Amino acid sequence: MCGILGLLLHDPTVNVAAEIAEGLSLLQHRGQDACGIITCGPKGRFYQCKANGMVRDIFDDSSIARLIGGMGVGHVRYPTAGSFNNAEAQPFYVNSPYGIVFAHNGNLINTSSLMQFMDQVSHRHINTASDSELLLNIFADNLQKTGKFRINEEDIFTAIGGVVSQCKGAYACVAMLAGFGIIAFRDPNGIRPVGMASRKTANGEGSDYIFASESVVADACGFTDWEDVKPGEAVIITRNGVSRRQVSSPSTLAPDIFEYVYFARPDSVIDGVSVYRSRMAMGDVLAEKVKRVLAENNLTVDVVIPVPDTSRVAALNLAQRLALPYREGFIKNRYVGRTFIMPGQQMRKKNVRRKLNAMALEFADKNVLLVDDSIVRGTTSKEIVQMAKDVGAKKVIVASCAPPIRYPNVYGIDMPSRKELVAYGRNEVEIAKAIGADLVVFQSLPDLVESVRHLNTSINAFDCSVFTGDYITGGVTEEYLQHVEGLRSDNNRLKLNLDTNVLQSDVVNGYPNGHAAESGPPSSTAGLDDSVGLHNTWKSN
Ligand SMILES: O=P(O)(O)OC[C@H]1O[C@H](OP(=O)(O)OP(=O)(O)O)[C@H](O)[C@@H]1O
Ligand SMILES: NC(=O)CC[C@H](N)C(=O)O
Numbered sequence: 001m002c003g004i005l006g007l008l009l010h011d012p013t014v015n016v017a018a019e020i021a022e023g024l025s026l027l028q029h030r031g032q033d034a035c036g037i038i039t040c041g042p043k044g045r046f047y048q049c050k051a052n053g054m055v056r057d058i059f060d061d062s063s064i065a066r067l068i069g070g071m072g073v074g075h076v077r078y079p080t081a082g083s084f085n086n087a088e089a090q091p092f093y094v095n096s097p098y099g100i101v102f103a104h105n106g107n108l109i110n111t112s113s114l115m116q117f118m119d120q121v122s123h124r125h126i127n128t129a130s131d132s133e134l135l136l137n138i139f140a141d142n143l144q145k146t147g148k149f150r151i152n153e154e155d156i157f158t159a160i161g162g163v164v165s166q167c168k169g170a171y172a173c174v175a176m177l178a179g180f181g182i183i184a185f186r187d188p189n190g191i192r193p194v195g196m197a198s199r200k201t202a203n204g205e206g207s208d209y210i211f212a213s214e215s216v217v218a219d220a221c222g223f224t225d226w227e228d229v230k231p232g233e234a235v236i237i238t239r240n241g242v243s244r245r246q247v248s249s250p251s252t253l254a255p256d257i258f259e260y261v262y263f264a265r266p267d268s269v270i271d272g273v274s275v276y277r278s279r280m281a282m283g284d285v286l287a288e289k290v291k292r293v294l295a296e297n298n299l300t301v302d303v304v305i306p307v308p309d310t311s312r313v314a315a316l317n318l319a320q321r322l323a324l325p326y327r328e329g330f331i332k333n334r335y336v337g338r339t340f341i342m343p344g345q346q347m348r349k350k351n352v353r354r355k356l357n358a359m360a361l362e363f364a365d366k367n368v369l370l371v372d373d374s375i376v377r378g379t380t381s382k383e384i385v386q387m388a389k390d391v392g393a394k395k396v397i398v399a400s401c402a403p404p405i406r407y408p409n410v411y412g413i414d415m416p417s418r419k420e421l422v423a424y425g426r427n428e429v430e431i432a433k434a435i436g437a438d439l440v441v442f443q444s445l446p447d448l449v450e451s452v453r454h455l456n457t458s459i460n461a462f463d464c465s466v467f468t469g470d471y472i473t474g475g476v477t478e479e480y481l482q483h484v485e486g487l488r489s490d491n492n493r494l495k496l497n498l499d500t501n502v503l504q505s506d507v508v509n510g511y512p513n514g515h516a517a518e519s520g521p522p523s524s525t526a527g528l529d530d531s532v533g534l535h536n537t538w539k540s541n
């Protein structure tokens with residue numbers, strides 16, 4: 001998952017970068033690996049700062065001060081294609097036509113044929129393994145086809161229509177054209193979120209506009225009238241106003257249900273559904289199932305304990321429903337981020353222990369019910385069950401607000417390999433054994449769907465592919481899944497990272513093996529970027 005953001009201020013003389021950095025910090029939970037901002041200043045000049053690292057590490061007063069201009073695009077990255085190399089940090093830039101900046105959340109599923117098209121038909125060079133760079137170039141190619149000296153809104157809608165007909169998969173995108181404006185569009189199923197909001201300027205004479213993955217950014221930055229970009233819709237914002245157009249038909253909204261389970265912040269509203277309310281409902285319905293399963297197994301529970309952070313909301317409701325005490329038995333180290341989106345199993349495993357500490361006084365001699373939002377690889381549950389037992393829990397029961405995850409995600413969540421999923425090839429008894437629990441209780445899929453859908457009954461479908469293996473876009477064959485598995489399983493990815501490091505650092509930064517990332521701007525970078533009119537603010541990581 002990634003976070004995307006676009007901001008256009010009514011007054012072009014006010015710099016936008018500080019506010020974009022602020023907004024990106026509110027999207028940090030969507031991607032912790034890399035982040036970046038590109039702004040557009042006088043004469044359509046772009047200024048960029050992007051690198052591997054968290055928002056607070058990459059952006060400080062001096063890097064922000066160098067990002068000039070009243071409109072810009074930002075991104076936080078959780079890699080789901082390509083590598084972890086900082087050359088794949090977003091936003092991406094391409095000079096032709098018109099100067100385009102691009103940020104993407106999601107994942108394409110037809111990259112091989114698009115790459116072939118780029119090579120054989122468009123003759124455009126793609127310099128990284130990122131599907132987002134590819135998507136940008138498909139967009140650029142479609143803009144090029146208009147053949148105009150100066151482009152207008154109609155041309156942009158036509159170009160995005162072309163992108164949508166060529167690209168398969170999940171994509172919520174924010175783009176910026178030099179000296180023109182900012183643009184957002186969403187795939188025909190609206191799998192990934194993006195919305196927009198506005199804010200009157202202090203003198204009331206005009207409006208600032210924001211695009212963001214989640215409404216929390218708009219709330220916190222003082223924007224109102226949040227509206228989702230519709231599936232298959234494109235929105236263009238210039239200083240003359242807002243234009244919207246449905247560029248794909250048919251378009252059927254089918255957001256990824258995992259946004260509600262885990263990814264989004266609870267205080268966001270996505271496609272008209274409060275994430276917070278949906279998690280409360282997940283806890284309520286799960287309580288009924290837990291009650292039934294406990295009775296079937298002749299078990300009783302003394303205390304309900306959430307697994308911080310995401311499951312807290314659901315766990316509290318579940319405890320209330322069952323009239324059981326709710327206790328914060330695991331204390332979270334607030335300085336450790338989300339473990340699921342960390343790269344590599346070793347790092348994830350180590351960080352569960354760094355992040356959570358079990359308080360014996362809540363566990364000793366008790367039957368405890370641990371509630372989590374989901375069990376994916378089982379990294380978290382395996383560790384916390386052991387921790388609970390280490391501090392004296394009698395019986396440990398684990399309840400998950402989501403059903404067992406047995407299929408890979410191909411739309412922008414990094415779970416590419418079936419073998420890494422703890423529920424793959426296991427029934428519930430075997431899953432309990434694998435994570436060391438006495439019993440495990442999973443939410444049913446209909447209950448999960450209803451927890452979200454009852455908050456907006458106009459949504460007729462969700463992408464639930466990780467639970468069912470039915471991929472909403474179609475076109476995901478067993479052969480494709482095996483291809484992705486081969487490319488991105490934990491082991492194979494390490495290899496990919498090493499391979500791409502050399503190529504990208506050589507070509508882009510003029511330094512072998514990513515030295516640029518350690519030692520600041522190599523002189524050749526300045527030369528390269530001057531030639532494309534892009535001003536870099538490099539940060540080490
Ligand atoms: O079975 P796993 O592979 O461990 O994945 C599932 C766990 O990972 C996530 O937590 P994470 O620490 O990422 O974030 P959180 O603090 O928002 O709960 C999620 O909330 C589950 O706890
Ligand atoms: N999680 C995402 O949305 C990632 C976007 C893109 N596929 C990348 O890997 O950079």
Ligand SMILES: [Mg+2]
Nearest residue numbers: 307308309310
């Ligand atoms: Mg968690």
